[in-house]
Amino acid sequence: MELVLAVAFGIVAVAAAVAVFVVDSMARATYALLVSFLAVAAELVLLGSAYLGVLTVLMMTVEMAVMGVFMIMYMMNPAGLMPMSMVHNKRGALSIAIGTFVVLGAGALLVPWPSRTGEPPAELTRALGFSLMGEHMLAMIVIGVALLATMISAVLLATDRGRYDRYGDELERDTPRDPVAGGVGR
Amino acid sequence: MSLDLFLLIAAALFSVGLYGALSQQSVVMIMMGLELMVNGVMLAGGAYWWFVAPASLDGQVLVLVALVVMAVEMAMGFAVTTAIFRARDVDLTDSAADLRG
Numbered sequence: 001m002e003l004v005l006a007v008a009f010g011i012v013a014v015a016a017a018v019a020v021f022v023v024d025s026m027a028r029a030t031y032a033l034l035v036s037f038l039a040v041a042a043e044l045v046l047l048g049s050a051y052l053g054v055l056t057v058l059m060m061t062v063e064m065a066v067m068g069v070f071m072i073m074y075m076m077n078p079a080g081l082m083p084m085s086m087v088h089n090k091r092g093a094l095s096i097a098i099g100t101f102v103v104l105g106a107g108a109l110l111v112p113w114p115s116r117t118g119e120p121p122a123e124l125t126r127a128l129g130f131s132l133m134g135e136h137m138l139a140m141i142v143i144g145v146a147l148l149a150t151m152i153s154a155v156l157l158a159t160d161r162g163r164y165d166r167y168g169d170e171l172e173r174d175t176p177r178d179p180v181a182g183g184v185g186r
Numbered sequence: 187m188s189l190d191l192f193l194l195i196a197a198a199l200f201s202v203g204l205y206g207a208l209s210q211q212s213v214v215m216i217m218m219g220l221e222l223m224v225n226g227v228m229l230a231g232g233a234y235w236w237f238v239a240p241a242s243l244d245g246q247v248l249v250l251v252a253l254v255v256m257a258v259e260m261a262m263g264f265a266v267t268t269a270i271f272r273a274r275d276v277d278l279t280d281s282a283a284d285l286r287g
Binding site for chain 1: 214
């Protein structure tokens with residue numbers, strides 16, 4: 001039963017991944033990507049990582065919803081009313097991808113992987129939490145700093161005109177320099 | 187279930203993502219390709235943890251890190267897209283080849 005489910009979710013994951021680059025609309029591509037993520041989350045649950053599976057479902061559902069908004073903001077043809085193909089060097093990319101799959105697949109099948117040692121902890125989520133706050137604290141610290149840096153730099157990049165654009169590098173101007181005067185006087 | 191099966195699925199996901207990242211012109215579609223690649227890494231990490239070393243939690247932490255990488259990649263990707271779209275009305279990589287050479 002588990003094997004059937006694993007194969008089925010695997011087929012869904014890969015088929016949805018292919019669909020991302022085949023469908024005509026960005027919106028459909030986003031949801032195909034979401035389906036692929038959900039199938040991988042189901043595989044993670046099958047592999048005993050219930051917490052990581054659920055986390056993937058939650059994160060990816062929200063992430064794809066956000067992605068949908070950006071899709072509509074930037075993309076021509078978000079609804080797929082006409083055929084869409086925006087690719088360059090398709091043949092080269094295809095051959096590199098197939099070559100990668102052959103190499104990785106051969107590695108997966110040919111390498112004598114070590115056999116299973118040990119059993120997972122009885123309460124895996126709890127053990128993972130303690131591990132993140134204990135022996136894997138460094139990973140947690142790096143993740144935290146990376147996320148903070150991401151937040152700051154993403155806001156910085158996405159800001160159109162910040163206060164240094166309006167008030168000068170030393171914030172020395174009394175009135176902001178705006179393309180159009182007015183506003184609420186701040 | 188065997189490790190080989192999951193690694194094969196992961197390899198397929200990674201390769202499809204690689205194809206997308208290499209071939210797509212739209213910045214957002216490239217990001218989708220990158221996300222698919224990380225998706226494959228997550229599956230391979232989870233499978234390796236379960237089939238090889240379930241007693242240690244290193245594999246779980248690795249999957250968690252991959253998940254964070256995906257979130258960071260998407261946030262920064264959209265920030266860069268927003269910046270270049272605002273500056274030049276560009277959303278295709280071919281129009282942003284300033285650093286080529």
